[in-house]
Amino acid sequence: xxxxxxxxxxxxxxxxxxxxxGGGGGPLSGPALAGMGAPGPSQAGAGAPGAGPGAAPTPxxxxxxxxxxxxxxxxxxxxxxxxNEVKKLLADPECGKSDLRSQVIDGMTGLVSxxxxxxxxxxxxxxxxxxxxFDQKQWLEAHLSQSVQAANAVLQHHxxxxxxxxxxxxxxxxxxxxxxxxxxxxxxxxxxxxx
Amino acid sequence: MADISALYPQxxxxxxxxxxxxxxxxxxxxxxxxxxxxxxxxxAVGGALQGAIGPDGTFDPxxxxxxxxxxxxxxxxxxxxITSALDSRNRxxxxxxxxxxxxxxxxxxxxxxxxxxxxxxxxxxxxKILTDASRRTNLPTPMLTSMIASMPxxxxxxxxxxxxxxxxxQGAAAANTRTPIVNPDGSTSLVxxxxxxxAPSGAGGEAGPSGGLGPMTKASQDAYLSAQGNAATIGASIxxxxxxxxxxxxxxxxxxxxxxxxxxxxxxxxxxxGIIPEGATSVDMRQEVNKYLNxxxxxxxxxxxxxxxxxxxxxxxxxxxxxxxxxxxxxxxxIGMSRMDAAVTPAYDAASPGDKSKAGFKQFQSTYYQNTDPxxxxxxxMTPQERRDTLDGLGKPGSPGYQKFINSLRMARSxxxxxxxxxxxxx
Numbered sequence: 125x126x127x128x129x130x131x132x133x134x135x136x137x138x139x140x141x142x143x144x145x146g147g148g149g150g151p152l153s154g155p156a157l158a159g160m161g162a163p164g165p166s167q168a169g170a171g172a173p174g175a176g177p178g179a180a181p182t183p184x185x186x187x188x189x190x191x192x193x194x195x196x197x198x199x200x201x202x203x204x205x206x207x208n209e210v211k212k213l214l215a216d217p218e219c220g221k222s223d224l225r226s227q228v229i230d231g232m233t234g235l236v237s238x239x240x241x242x243x244x245x246x247x248x249x250x251x252x253x254x255x256x257x258f259d260q261k262q263w264l265e266a267h268l269s270q271s272v273q274a275a276n277a278v279l280q281h282h283x284x285x286x287x288x289x290x291x292x293x294x295x296x297x298x299x300x301x302x303x304x305x306x307x308x309x310x311x312x313x314x315x316x317x318x319x
Numbered sequence: 320m321a322d323i324s325a326l327y328p329q330x331x332x333x334x335x336x337x338x339x340x341x342x343x344x345x346x347x348x349x350x351x352x353x354x355x356x357x358x359x360x361x362x363a364v365g366g367a368l369q370g371a372i373g374p375d376g377t378f379d380p381x382x383x384x385x386x387x388x389x390x391x392x393x394x395x396x397x398x399x400x401i402t403s404a405l406d407s408r409n410r411x412x413x414x415x416x417x418x419x420x421x422x423x424x425x426x427x428x429x430x431x432x433x434x435x436x437x438x439x440x441x442x443x444x445x446x447k448i449l450t451d452a453s454r455r456t457n458l459p460t461p462m463l464t465s466m467i468a469s470m471p472x473x474x475x476x477x478x479x480x481x482x483x484x485x486x487x488x489q490g491a492a493a494a495n496t497r498t499p500i501v502n503p504d505g506s507t508s509l510v511x512x513x514x515x516x517x518a519p520s521g522a523g524g525e526a527g528p529s530g531g532l533g534p535m536t537k538a539s540q541d542a543y544l545s546a547q548g549n550a551a552t553i554g555a556s557i558x559x560x561x562x563x564x565x566x567x568x569x570x571x572x573x574x575x576x577x578x579x580x581x582x583x584x585x586x587x588x589x590x591x592x593g594i595i596p597e598g599a600t601s602v603d604m605r606q607e608v609n610k611y612l613n614x615x616x617x618x619x620x621x622x623x624x625x626x627x628x629x630x631x632x633x634x635x636x637x638x639x640x641x642x643x644x645x646x647x648x649x650x651x652x653x654i655g656m657s658r659m660d661a662a663v664t665p666a667y668d669a670a671s672p673g674d675k676s677k678a679g680f681k682q683f684q685s686t687y688y689q690n691t692d693p694x695x696x697x698x699x700x701m702t703p704q705e706r707r708d709t710l711d712g713l714g715k716p717g718s719p720g721y722q723k724f725i726n727s728l729r730m731a732r733s734x735x736x737x738x739x740x741x742x743x744x745x746x
Contacts, residue, residue, distance in 0.1 A: 193447065193450055193451070196450045197443065197446045197447050197450050200446050200449075200450065200464065200467050201442070201443060201446055201467075204446075204464065204467045204468040204470070205472065207468050208468060208472075238472070272464070272468075275464045275467070275468075276460050276461055276464050279450065279453055279460050279463060279464055280460045282450065282453065282454070283453040283454050283460065286454050287454055288454060288455060289454060291451070291454075296447070297443055297446075297447060299443055
């Protein structure tokens with residue numbers, strides 16, 4: 125267990141580095157997206173006209189195609205909703221001192237009711253929730269960090285790939301298909317990582 | 320033996336003569352002095368320019384020019400130094416202008432985005448707008464994601480959030496414009512538009528460009544206020560006619576003529592009401608009353624299709640005498656329609672006592688005329704025989720027509736369009 129003093133000096137550990145073994149993204153972990161980071165200049169043209177939106181080979185593997193507008197809106201809604209839920213939990217004065225499992229379950233239920241995650245994913249994610257209050261706080265901090273990074277990364281990837289372009293009107297976000305859009309986006313990034 | 324050292328090159332011997340005695344030597348010396356002076360001057364100008372560079376690295380041309388002016392050593396290179404400083408200033412102005420234009424363009428776009436956000440119906444649409452903005456502006460990505468994260472997800476909170484952007488888009492002047500609203504107690508007052516922008520949504524929680532008040536709520540409130548204003552005007556315009564109508568009816572009575580006591584009484588009342596001029600003869604009186612009735616029925620507000628029908632009838636009969644009994648009924652009908660128009664706001668208040676924001680008024684108004692029987696609004700002006708005929712024509716109690724009339728009569732009474740005892744003989 126990390127000491128209290130060193131906890132903030134270390135980068136937060138990924139609470140679920142390889143969730144579900146490729147069975148789709150967990151509700152909180154932002155699989156593949158959170159670790160992506162902002163695309164570098166070489167990635168900028170991945171979806172630019174001429175380069176085509178398809179994957180481009182890079183020395184490190186296959187570059188993921190940039191997210192479209194619907195995917196970006198879905199990802200932003202997804203991660204900012206998680207971010208707000210996690211912030212609420214972290215703002216609890218008891219966070220890090222007492223067991224927050226029931227509050228996390230409530231928060232997860234809220235995410236399920238908003239269509240951000242499925243019940244099965246929520247249960248799977250809760251199974252990784254630590255027992256000790258301090259670990260719980262770290263878990264929440266890690267998810268907050270990942271959510272913020274993932275939201276920034278997806279939006280940055282989208283803006284650099286399609287800078288100055290109009291998107292097709294049919295590329296619209298459908299809240300009723302949030303899970304489907306996020307699943308496709310996750311696979312898009314995971315596929316690029318594996319390639 | 321000769322001194323062999325004489326063969327060696329001799330060192331230059333000091334010339335004790337005045338250097339100015341040799342012209343070429345003097346010119347050479349002068350040139351050297353000038354070069355020294357120029358070097359010193361350039362150094363002074365350089366010092367002035369250097370001194371004009373602030374701790375943050377910005378260059379102040381005015382300070383550089385002052386430094387050059389204050390240092391006499393800078394005289395030689397002052398011209399070049401001044402030119403350099405002025406060029407620098409021009410470039411700086413050009414750069415500032417370009418930066419200003421860029422910032423202005425960005426601000427315009429941000430203001431447009433704010434306007435779009437104010438129009439966003441829900442958080443998802445706002446996220447889409449910000450996603451589109453990311454591709455078209457240089458707004459930092461973390462700033463955009465922070466805006467999204469700060470966006471409340473519930474409709475009420477979202478309206479307040481987007482309302483703030485509505486105020487940004489409208490600008491300070493428009494945001495501070497006083498706008499009439501209906502208070503919870505039903506009274507009206509003026510509040511700044513910015514307050515309305517961030518106010519919670521009205522009934523239905525629909526979205527709107529004005530932020531807190533959705534377009535439907537705002538339109539409904541406007542319609543309510545407009546109908547209230549019309550009601551006052553209608554009431555004022557038909558009141559003299561209502562008072563005079565029973566007397567005017569007597570003009571058509573066959574046993575009513577100049578010289579009778581009734582005639583003098585009617586004439587005095589019509590004169591008091593301003594319908595006929597003082598000293599009018601019996602012919603004048605009939606003509607003036609007829610003219611007045613024509614003007615009244617033509618000017619009636621909100622008459623809608625009935626007004627058009629009336630106008631068509633009058634055009635088809637240029638010498639229509641409204642004092643004839645059949646046409647008196649037409650005037651009564653017009654009064655009833657006007658009362659019905661004036662009663663729409665009190666009728667709505669009675670039908671929806673809980674809607675303090677009057678958000679549902681427009682919907683109520685759209686079905687008001689279909690659901691209301693205008694005969695109820697002139698029931699007090701009917702003769703006993705007309706009332707009986709009207710009631711007999713409604714069908715059985717409980718039938719749609721009967722119920723519609725009863726509801727309309729209640730509405731007419733509760734709104735004050737007819738006096739409670741006006742329909743005393745009615746149901």
